[in-house]
Amino acid sequence: MTTQTKTAAAPPKQDILDQYDAFRAGAASASDWLAPVREDAIARFREQGIPTQKWEDYRFTNLAPIARTKFRHASTYKQPDGIAEIAARMKFAKETAVELVFGNGRLMQTNGGEALPAGVIVMSLAEAMKSHTDLVKQHLAKVAKLDSAPMAALNTAFIEDGLFVYVPKGVHVEKPVHAIFVTDSGDGKAGAADSGAERLVSHPRTLIVLGESAEARVYETFTSRKGDAFWSNPVTEVVVGENARLEHLRFQDESGEAFHTGTIEATQGRSSWFTTYSFAFGCRITRNDVNLALLGEGIESDLDGLYIGADEQLIDHHTFVYHREPNCESREFYKGILGDKATGVFSGKILVHQKAQKTDAKQTNRNLLLSDSANVHTKPQLEIFADDVKCTHGATIGQIDANSLFYLKTRGIDEVTARSLLIYAFAGEVVERVSFPPMRERLQNLLYDRLPNGDELRGLGE
Amino acid sequence: MLSIKNLHASVEGNEILKGINLEAKAGEVHAIMGPNGSGKSTLAQVLAGHEDYEVTEGSVTYLGKDLLELGADDRACEGIFLAFQYPVEIPGVSTSYFLKAAVNSVRRYRKEEELDAVQFLTLAKEKMKALDMDPSFLHRSVNEGFSGGEKKKNEIFQMAVLDPKLAILDETDSGLDIDALRVVADGVNSLRSPDRTMIVVTHYQRLLDYIVPDFVHVLSEGKIVKSGDKNLAHQLEDEGYSWLRSHAEAR
Numbered sequence: 001m002t003t004q005t006k007t008a009a010a011p012p013k014q015d016i017l018d019q020y021d022a023f024r025a026g027a028a029s030a031s032d033w034l035a036p037v038r039e040d041a042i043a044r045f046r047e048q049g050i051p052t053q054k055w056e057d058y059r060f061t062n063l064a065p066i067a068r069t070k071f072r073h074a075s076t077y078k079q080p081d082g083i084a085e086i087a088a089r090m091k092f093a094k095e096t097a098v099e100l101v102f103g104n105g106r107l108m109q110t111n112g113g114e115a116l117p118a119g120v121i122v123m124s125l126a127e128a129m130k131s132h133t134d135l136v137k138q139h140l141a142k143v144a145k146l147d148s149a150p151m152a153a154l155n156t157a158f159i160e161d162g163l164f165v166y167v168p169k170g171v172h173v174e175k176p177v178h179a180i181f182v183t184d185s186g187d188g189k190a191g192a193a194d195s196g197a198e199r200l201v202s203h204p205r206t207l208i209v210l211g212e213s214a215e216a217r218v219y220e221t222f223t224s225r226k227g228d229a230f231w232s233n234p235v236t237e238v239v240v241g242e243n244a245r246l247e248h249l250r251f252q253d254e255s256g257e258a259f260h261t262g263t264i265e266a267t268q269g270r271s272s273w274f275t276t277y278s279f280a281f282g283c284r285i286t287r288n289d290v291n292l293a294l295l296g297e298g299i300e301s302d303l304d305g306l307y308i309g310a311d312e313q314l315i316d317h318h319t320f321v322y323h324r325e326p327n328c329e330s331r332e333f334y335k336g337i338l339g340d341k342a343t344g345v346f347s348g349k350i351l352v353h354q355k356a357q358k359t360d361a362k363q364t365n366r367n368l369l370l371s372d373s374a375n376v377h378t379k380p381q382l383e384i385f386a387d388d389v390k391c392t393h394g395a396t397i398g399q400i401d402a403n404s405l406f407y408l409k410t411r412g413i414d415e416v417t418a419r420s421l422l423i424y425a426f427a428g429e430v431v432e433r434v435s436f437p438p439m440r441e442r443l444q445n446l447l448y449d450r451l452p453n454g455d456e457l458r459g460l461g462e
Numbered sequence: 463m464l465s466i467k468n469l470h471a472s473v474e475g476n477e478i479l480k481g482i483n484l485e486a487k488a489g490e491v492h493a494i495m496g497p498n499g500s501g502k503s504t505l506a507q508v509l510a511g512h513e514d515y516e517v518t519e520g521s522v523t524y525l526g527k528d529l530l531e532l533g534a535d536d537r538a539c540e541g542i543f544l545a546f547q548y549p550v551e552i553p554g555v556s557t558s559y560f561l562k563a564a565v566n567s568v569r570r571y572r573k574e575e576e577l578d579a580v581q582f583l584t585l586a587k588e589k590m591k592a593l594d595m596d597p598s599f600l601h602r603s604v605n606e607g608f609s610g611g612e613k614k615k616n617e618i619f620q621m622a623v624l625d626p627k628l629a630i631l632d633e634t635d636s637g638l639d640i641d642a643l644r645v646v647a648d649g650v651n652s653l654r655s656p657d658r659t660m661i662v663v664t665h666y667q668r669l670l671d672y673i674v675p676d677f678v679h680v681l682s683e684g685k686i687v688k689s690g691d692k693n694l695a696h697q698l699e700d701e702g703y704s705w706l707r708s709h710a711e712a713r
C-alpha cells in the first residue's frame with residue numbers, strides 16, 4: 001500500500017521498551033525465525049510511539065491516557081482464577097465447530113474440534129508455530145503493515161500466542177470457529193487505568209488463512225470483568241484465498257475502564273468474498289483499524305460495524321479499503337449510537353489504483369446522538385486514480401426522529417420505551433446481517449440490557 | 463365523549479385553529495370536511511397530542527377528563543386513535559413487534575392482562591383477514607416501502623387491533639382505489655358501535671358514501687363555518703368549496 005500518514009514525533013513508551021528485551025530473551029528459543037520480525041517491529045514502534053493528536057489519523061482520538069499509564073506485559077502476570085468463569089458467559093458451546101478460550105492472550109481451553117473436516121487446523125498460534133512452522137511462517141506478520149501502525153508494530157514485537165485457523169483448498173467449515181479473549185488483571189476493582197498503578201497489557205495475535213475456494217466463519221470475542229483496567233491490543237491477520245468465503249466478526253464488550261486498540265489486516269484473492277463485522281460496545285478508549293486489500297479481480301467485501309458509546313467513552317474506527325484490481329465491489333456500513341458525553345469517530349479511506357477500473361465502492365456511516373453532549377466525527381477519504389469507477393459515500397449524524405417517536409406514542413407506547421424501540425431498530429440493521437443466530441441473539445440481548453425498558457422490548461422479539 | 467370549546471392552536475407562531483367548537487357523543491360519526499390547508503390535520507394532530515402544536519386558548523374534554531393535560535401515549539391508552547394522513551415509516555421495526563408493544567402498553571394501562579405471542583397473533587390475523595391484508599405484513603417494517611393504499615389499510619388494521627373509543631381518521635381515503643376503499647370502509651363500519659365515536663376527516667365526499675356520517679362540519683381557515691347532516695356533504699360535492707369564499711366575503 002502506498003499511503004503514508006505524516007507522523008509527528010510521539011513519545012516512545014519507555015516502560016514497554018524496557019520490557020521488550022526480557023520478553024524477547026524468554027520467547028526467542030521457541031521460534032528463532034521470528035526474532036528479526038520482532039526486532040523490526042519494535043524498531044518501528046520505537047520510531048512511532050503512541051500517536052498524539054497531531055497525527056492526522058488520530059486527530060480526534062486522544063491516546064494520552066495510554067501514553068501516561070505504566071503497563072506490564074501480560075506474560076509476567078500469574079493467570080488469575082476468574083478467567084474460565086468470565087469466558088463461560090460468552091460460550092456458544094455446541095453451536096460452534098471449535099471454541100477456544102484465551103486468558104491474557106494465552107490459550108487456556110479448546111472445546112470441540114473433533115468433527116473438523118480433514119486438513120483444517122484450529123489451534124493456538126504458539127502451538128502452530130511449533131507444529132506447522134512453515135505454514136505460519138509463510139503468512140504471519142506478512143499481511144500486517146507496520147508503517148503508520150504503531151499498535152500493530154507493538155503487537156508484532158510481542159507475538160506470543162493467539163488464534164490460528166487454516167482451512168485448506170475447497171474445504172468448508174460449517175459451524176463458526178469462536179475464540180474468546182478474556183483480559184483479566186485479577187483486580188476487579190481496578191478503577192481508572194491511568195491512576196498511577198501499573199496495568200496489564202496484552203497483545204493477542206490471530207492468523208486466519210483460507211485456501212482457494214475454502215469457506216469458514218471465524219468470530220472473536222473480547223471480554224473482561226466489569227471495572228478492570230487494562231490495555232488489550234489485538235491484531236488479526238487474514239488471508240482470503242481465491243474464490244474463498246470468510247465471515248469474520250469481532251465482538252468487543254470489555255470493561256468501561258479498559259483501553260482497546262485493535263487491528264484487522266486482510267488481503268483477498270480473486271473472486272473471493274470477505275465480510276468483517278466490528279461490534280464495539282465501548283470501553284474507555286477504543287480504536288479499531290480495519291485494513292483491507294483487494295488483490296484480485298471480481299472480489300466482494302463487506303465491512304460492517306456497530307459502535308455504542310456511553311459515559312465519556314471514545315470509539316474510533318478507521319477503515320482502509322485498497323482496490324488494486326478491476327471489477328471489485330466493496331461495501332462499508334457502519335452505525336454508531338452515542339449517549340452521554342461519548343465520542344464516535346469514523347474515518348473511511350478508499351484507495352482505488354489506476355488499473356482498478358469498474359470498481360464499485362460504497363461507504364455509509366450513520367450516527368445517532370442520544371444527548372447534546374455526545375459527538376461524532378465522521379470523514380470519508382477517497383483517493384481514486386482510475387477513471388471508470390463508482391464510489392459513493394454518505395454520512396449522517398442525527399437524533400431520534402421526532403415523527404417516528406410521535407407515531408409510536410399515538411399507539412400508546414410511552415416515550416422511554418418508544419425511544420428504546422427506535423434505538424434498537426437503528427442498531428438492528430447491522431445486527432441482523434450476522435449469519436449466526438446465537439450471535440445475533442447475544443447482540444440483541446446486549447442491546448436490551450443497555451436500553452431503558454429493554455426488558456419490555458425483549459418479550460416482543462419472537 | 464368529546465367536547466371541544468373555542469380551541470385555538472398555533473405552530474411556530476402561526477395560528478391555525480382559530481376557535482373550534484365541536485360536541486361528539488358516543489356512537490356518533492362526525493365528518494370534518496374542508497379545503498386543503500383549512501386545518502383539518504392540525505385539529506387531528508392536536509387531539510392526538512402532537513407537541514409541535516401549541517394550544518393557546520380553549521379546552522378539550524374527553525370522557526370527563528382534560529385531554530390537553532395528557533401526553534400522546536396516555537391519550538392513546540385512554541382510547542384515542544389517530545389514523546394518520548401520512549403514516550410514518552419506521553425501518554427496522556416489524557409491524558407485529560410494534561403492534562404487540564402498543565397493544566400490551568394499552569392493556570397494561572387499562573389494568574388488563576397482557577396478550578402473549580399466540581393470543582396477539584390470533585387477534586392480528588383475524589383483523590387482517592377482515593381487511594383483506596396479507597399476513598406477511600406483520601413481518602415487514604412498519605410502513606416501510608408500503609404503497610399509499612397499504613399504509614392506509616395498515617392504519618385501519620392498527621385501529622381494529624387497538625379497539626379505541628374515539629377514532630380520528632385523517633384522509634383515510636386518499637391513495638385508495640375503489641376496491642381498497644370499499645374494504646377499508648367496511649372495516650371502519652364494522653367498528654361502528656354505540657360506545658365508539660368517530661371523526662372522519664376528508665377532503666372529498668367520496669368516502670362518506672361508504673361511511674355515512676351522522677354530522678358533517680365544514681372547516682375553513684381554522685374555524686367550523688357550517689354544520690349539518692350527511693346532505694351537507696352532497697351539497698359540497700355539487701358546489702365545491704368555492705361558496706366558502708363568498709361566504710367569507712359576505713361576512
Ligand SMILES: Nc1ncnc2c1ncn2[C@@H]1O[C@H](COP(=O)(O)OP(=O)(O)O)[C@@H](O)[C@H]1O
Pocket residue numbers: 473474478496497498499500501502503504505514
Ligand atoms: N408543522 C407545521 N408547521 C408549519 N405549518 C404547518 C404545520 N402543520 C400545518 N401547518 C400549516 O397549517 C395550515 C393547515 O394545515 P393542515 O392542518 O395540514 O390542513 P388540512 O389538513 O386541512 O389540509 C397549512 O397552512 C399548513 O401549512
Ligand SMILES: [Mg+2]
Pocket residue numbers: 502503504547633
Ligand atoms: Mg390534512
